[in-house]
Amino acid sequence: MINSNHNTKSECKVDKIPNKKKQEIISLKNIWVSYDDINVLEDINLSIYEQEFLGIIGPNGGGKTTLLKVILGLILPSKGEVKVFGRKPEENREYIGYVPQYPLFDREFPISVEEVVLIGRWGKSKYFKSYNQIDKQKAQEVLDLVGMLEFKNKQIGRLSGGQQQRVFIARALVTDPKVLLLDEPLASIDTLLQTGFYELLERLKKKMSIVLVTHDLTAVSIYMDKVACLNRRLFYHNSKEIRLEDLEATYRCPVDLIAHGIPHRVLRKH
Amino acid sequence: MMELLQYEFMKNALLAIILASIACGIIGVYIVVKKIVFISGGIAHASFGGIGLGYFLGINPVWGIIPFSIISALVMGLVSKRTKIPEDTAIGIIWALGMSLGVIFIGLSPGYAPDLFSYLFGSILTVTTTDLVVMLILDLVIIKVVFLFYKEFLALSFDDEFATVIGVPTMKLYLLLLCLIALTIVVLVRVVGIILVIALLTIPAAISKQISTNLKKMMFVSIFVSAVFGVIGLILSYQLNLASGATIVMVSVIGFLLCQFLKLCKR
Numbered sequence: 175m176i177n178s179n180h181n182t183k184s185e186c187k188v189d190k191i192p193n194k195k196k197q198e199i200i201s202l203k204n205i206w207v208s209y210d211d212i213n214v215l216e217d218i219n220l221s222i223y224e225q226e227f228l229g230i231i232g233p234n235g236g237g238k239t240t241l242l243k244v245i246l247g248l249i250l251p252s253k254g255e256v257k258v259f260g261r262k263p264e265e266n267r268e269y270i271g272y273v274p275q276y277p278l279f280d281r282e283f284p285i286s287v288e289e290v291v292l293i294g295r296w297g298k299s300k301y302f303k304s305y306n307q308i309d310k311q312k313a314q315e316v317l318d319l320v321g322m323l324e325f326k327n328k329q330i331g332r333l334s335g336g337q338q339q340r341v342f343i344a345r346a347l348v349t350d351p352k353v354l355l356l357d358e359p360l361a362s363i364d365t366l367l368q369t370g371f372y373e374l375l376e377r378l379k380k381k382m383s384i385v386l387v388t389h390d391l392t393a394v395s396i397y398m399d400k401v402a403c404l405n406r407r408l409f410y411h412n413s414k415e416i417r418l419e420d421l422e423a424t425y426r427c428p429v430d431l432i433a434h435g436i437p438h439r440v441l442r443k444h
Numbered sequence: 445m446m447e448l449l450q451y452e453f454m455k456n457a458l459l460a461i462i463l464a465s466i467a468c469g470i471i472g473v474y475i476v477v478k479k480i481v482f483i484s485g486g487i488a489h490a491s492f493g494g495i496g497l498g499y500f501l502g503i504n505p506v507w508g509i510i511p512f513s514i515i516s517a518l519v520m521g522l523v524s525k526r527t528k529i530p531e532d533t534a535i536g537i538i539w540a541l542g543m544s545l546g547v548i549f550i551g552l553s554p555g556y557a558p559d560l561f562s563y564l565f566g567s568i569l570t571v572t573t574t575d576l577v578v579m580l581i582l583d584l585v586i587i588k589v590v591f592l593f594y595k596e597f598l599a600l601s602f603d604d605e606f607a608t609v610i611g612v613p614t615m616k617l618y619l620l621l622l623c624l625i626a627l628t629i630v631v632l633v634r635v636v637g638i639i640l641v642i643a644l645l646t647i648p649a650a651i652s653k654q655i656s657t658n659l660k661k662m663m664f665v666s667i668f669v670s671a672v673f674g675v676i677g678l679i680l681s682y683q684l685n686l687a688s689g690a691t692i693v694m695v696s697v698i699g700f701l702l703c704q705f706l707k708l709c710k711r
Binding site (some may be wrong): 228267274282293296301 | 454477479545592593594596599601602603605606607608609610611612648653654656657659662
């Protein structure tokens with residue numbers, strides 16, 4: 175669509191990240207979702223490319239979880255088209271790793287950390303067979319990666335919120351997904367641990383795309399390649415820059431300043 | 445004590461308790477961890493329609509209750525998940541529908557309905573060899589299916605949304621689980637009756653959940669717990685001349701309260 179030769183203006187945007195023929199893995203075209211005639215998502219267009227870290231910010235109730243569920247094929251849009259690796263989401267779920275916001279589980283459920291992660295291997299296992307050595311090996315690897323290996327025999331409900339979060343990330347990673355969807359992952363993580371969390375994502379990014387949704391503006395990070403704002407409509411310029419007018423349109427109120435941890439800046443100087 | 449075992453009906457009653465404990469121990473675990481107690485109660489009550497159908501057709505009510513409970517399980521599962529009717533409303537309606545059909549069938553049947561009361565509240569001392577064979581076969585079916593789908597039922601019970609995301613056919617498995625609940629109700633109907641069945645489906649599993657670290661262990665513990673309650677209830681009901689089903693339920697409830705009390709003391 176964008177013809178680079180057409181760009182006659184000399185001042186080209188520095189922060190625009192060129193897509194060096196990165197493959198598009200998820201595409202949403204003109205997506206509308208409504209519950210009982212109330213629109214939750216309006217005309218969403220979004221492309222997610224390989225090995226890209228996209229942050230989506232927006233207020234609570236802005237449709238962030240719904241958008242993720244559309245990508246997962248859990249919610250059928252009333253209009254529009256979703257493609258995951260060129261096919262319907264439900265046909266390509268094995269490529270998606272999903273970390274839900276508050277996993278809907280019973281804290282007293284008798285299940286160990288390792289068993290939780292093994293559930294993620296379901297798609298790679300066979301019917302009528304239990305999980306094999308390869309599955310267990312893989313579960314160990316991802317638990318090690320998220321730093322939870324020592325807790326593998328613990329009952330999941332005995333862990334802290336942040337530890338549970340890491341187990342659910344491991345559960346999502348255990349199938350080697352091509353894209354990782356994270357719904358408000360920082361809600362249960364201590365601010366001090368956030369850097370460690372982002373470093374983990376940075377390592378993961380070499381192997382997969384990451385989509386992180388959050389209502390928390392301070393969660394926008396230097397590690398993100400692109401940032402979009404969502405409040406029923408998506409404000410997105412395929413770049414890392416957030417425009418103040420988009421933020422204000424998203425949050426429906428003036429946004430003063432986005433204060434970040436020091437060494438990075440998402441907004442242009444203004 | 446041992447002289448009780450000389451009676452044929454006592455031997456049958458004890459066997460019935462063991463067979464019932466296996467079914468409710470295994471399936472009760474899923475009912476408790478997946479928190480589907482209400483729909484299970486609904487299936488149990490709706491299956492009264494099958495008992496009525498059995499009387500109406502002049503056959504053993506067991507042959508009416510098996511298909512009827514399975515059909516009501518499937519209808520409840522589908523209506524509550526696939527329509528816009530809220531789940532608890534759908535269950536409530538089908539619950540009452542099944543029971544009313546049962547009452548109407550019985551009303552239409554010629555003569556009166558012998559031992560109708562025993563299907564409602566259980567009558568463990570009148571269990572026949574045929575009943576025991578039916579219970580044994582249903583137990584084997586339940587064990588086999590749970591053994592084959594252990595992974596899938598675990599994924600479904602722990603976090604069904606995530607299970608759906610990774611491609612587990614959660615809806616089909618949920619319906620299969622409801623059918624197993626229906627079969628378990630058939631196994632338990634002679635012991636405690638359809639009205640009281642929900643006690644055995646929840647209490648032993650709820651107790652074993654407190655001390656178990658995984659589902660398999662939880663199943664074995666709850667089989668053991670329900671067998672113990674069953675035997676104590678049976679002996680008490682015989683010696684005190686009380687209704688057997690209700691006595692077993694009372695013993696279970698007291699056992700549950702004791703466990704809660706012990707848990708409080710431990711803290």
